Amino acid sequence: MRLRPFATCDLPGMSRVCLLTGDAGADATPVYRDPDLLGHVYATPYPVADPGLTWVVTDGSGAVVGYVVGTADSQGFARWQEQHWWPALRERLPRPEDVDHATRDHELLRVVHDGATYDPAVTDRYPAHLHIDLLPAAQGRGLGRALITTLRDALRERGVPGLHLGVSGGNTGAIAFYERVGFTVVERHPWGLTLGTDLRGS
Template sequence: MEIRGFADGDRAALRELFVRAGADSPTESLWGHPESEAAVYLEPYLDLEPESLFVAESRGTLVGYLTGCVDSSAFPSESERMDQAIRRYRPMFRRRSAAFFARSLADVAGAAIRRAPMAGDFRGDRWPSHLHINVAPEARGIGAADRLMARWFERLTEAGSPGCHLQTLVENGRAVRFFERMGFTSHGPEPLVPGLRYRGARVHQRTMVRDT
């Protein structure tokens, strides 16, 4: 297996991997429209910070990738990227996605009544960098994720970043355990993620941080 930097010729394979890498996990999909979801969690990294994107390749096939940003304050926030993707693709009018947006409205209204916090962006000078990592099911347990993270930590050291954060789900126990093994610790509250469900239940955002 080879860990290498992103090349422009990887785009098509990365889009395909984006769809299948989260299979059977709580983060497999947001609203059920991969094209607009990739416009939030993949495409901006290819275009705006390709030097912070690394891929795992096995026998000529991409089996994992890590997208990152060294300085989150200089990168569009997740909320901004999501708003742009929704305006562009209008997934709320698609049959597969409509239920997500209906639940989102109900969750937001309920949280407002209870004055409960909702999932959102993280900003912190101590941990300015952030990442997303995805590994295909067939490549789990053979070191692909570990090696991608090791290359990312090298990138942070080279760039002089003081620390990194990520956001996952409390209910994604496999991911949480992996990030803990990579040196991340939980930070802050664990608010509801509006609209998202896993096996019929609500899910909650977990922010995790790590000093470089």
């Protein structure tokens, strides 16, 4: 498997990986009617906004089996989304009028229409954030650590002081992994944890 910088042709593969890992690390295909929704929110806007902070892992056939995406400035990214990302999706995807208990599409559609927000109490210290996903076949090979190290090094080169992420409380394997690569708990929520890491050290 190969880790390399993002290319535009990777976007569909990234969206697919996002869906296949989108239910606390498990396949979220049964959870969403629209298979592209998770990617629209958590994967594809990042390389469109700043392609220099996305890397992918591909298998022997060249298919995307994992990625890390990030932004150096979460608050600035939210403003970019309002100007350049959400408007087209809002025109194409209507705001849900009711909760569909059979799926979770309504949760992501509300993010599309209300926009993403980031807690200034977190971003003041950890202005960057990331999302990382690896298919099971790519796990246990050191690729997750390599992806995060690559992103951290790029953020340090830009002078970014800290990096954070959110993780579902049910994804215990991911939480243990993030702790091993240097993240600590910043905030606790009903849905899970915000973890952060200081980038000012060596």
